[in-house]
Amino acid sequence: MAGEDWIELKFRLFDGTDIGPNKFDPSSTVASLKETILARWPQDKEIAPKTINDIKLINAGKILENNRTLAESRVPVGELPGGVITMHVVVRPPLPDKNNEKQLVNAPKQNRCACNIL
Template sequence: MSDLIELKFRLSDGTDIGPNKYDPSITVASLKESILARWPQGKENAPRVINDVKLINAGRILENNQTIAESRVPVSELPGGVITMHVVVRPPALDKNNEEPLAKVSNNNRCACTIL
């Protein structure tokens, strides 16, 4: 099938999950489930549920109920190319008695983008 879209998911530390090919009718929620299933073992801040994950494509946060076809941005399409989506993991819930987890997360999550 030439209709399949090739995607890879860039994690905050610069590593990737994928690339893999997906049907344009798959939902963003299904993509997030795939990311959870393929999350690298031993990585810090691993998401537990799909709502812990945000997918960003061309600066837009994708909604769970959208399909890939609905969420694609024309600028990101390259014939025969791989579309890279950024993965952001929601920090763990802050314990009101201990603010240390939030401090650790804010120091570790850094993202750098280069626009050429």
């Protein structure tokens, strides 16, 4: 049966909370997994991805590529049949806005202590 081949995954966020577990078809792409994570992202988190490109999925120390399928990205070593696989989710910090960056450069420098204690 096709349902038996599905892979059960949960996604561990940076603060230790989890999304899932959910079952996925081995032919699902990593990009579709990221879309699921984005859709189910907890609203109470300060750090949140805006697009799937802001998310990196890590399985067994490997960063998974968006265009690969789950079957291609899976590392079968150490997996128990019927067990839940935990993938780690890393959120890329937002890129600095060009306007804000210019404001910081043009801002007057504050006086800072330059004392040296010997």
